[in-house]
Amino acid sequence: MPEEQDGPETDYTERLWPGPVVWILAAASIGALAVAYGTSMGAYIGWAVAASLGALAVALIAWSAAQIRVTPDQLRAGRATIGWEHTGQVLALDGDQSRMARGPQGDPTAFFLLRPGVGPGAVVVEVVDHEDPHATWLLASRHPQRLARAIERARGRLSP
Numbered sequence: 001m002p003e004e005q006d007g008p009e010t011d012y013t014e015r016l017w018p019g020p021v022v023w024i025l026a027a028a029s030i031g032a033l034a035v036a037y038g039t040s041m042g043a044y045i046g047w048a049v050a051a052s053l054g055a056l057a058v059a060l061i062a063w064s065a066a067q068i069r070v071t072p073d074q075l076r077a078g079r080a081t082i083g084w085e086h087t088g089q090v091l092a093l094d095g096d097q098s099r100m101a102r103g104p105q106g107d108p109t110a111f112f113l114l115r116p117g118v119g120p121g122a123v124v125v126e127v128v129d130h131e132d133p134h135a136t137w138l139l140a141s142r143h144p145q146r147l148a149r150a151i152e153r154a155r156g157r158l159s160p
Helices: 020-041 043-064 095-102 144-155
Strands: 012-015 067-070 074-077 080-083 087-093 111-113 122-127 136-140
Touching: 012 144, 020 043, 067 144, 074 136, 087 095, 087 144, 095 122, 095 136, 122 144
Parallel strands: 111 136
Antiparallel strands: 012 067, 067 074, 074 080, 087 122, 122 136
């Protein structure tokens, strides 16, 4: 599956797939169960367990992989959305800045969309809506510079 794709109604899309550790742990767990069932109940049962649990694991991992989408109207991060009229400054963070923003020096009121294994980069989006409980959004990204540029491009379409 492509990690990133742009279309006519979408300026930027990034799916936050988990890192290799999650896939390795899933495969090792499924393999161990398949061997256990295969040893005690026969090879066909072992292969059936491996196939069914493998399909279930892939489906669950795909379902849990959050998506960041920049459209002409809004920013969608996972299930959350925010219109451009409610956003302020956008800042792409490198690894050290991202760690600081996620840690004790970060904004405790921030909305976080972070996934392990995505990479060290992130993007901070300021929220200027005073009714919103979150002052900023902190979004993990494999391509924080691209995401920040896409947000700025989409926000530039707003009429004053």
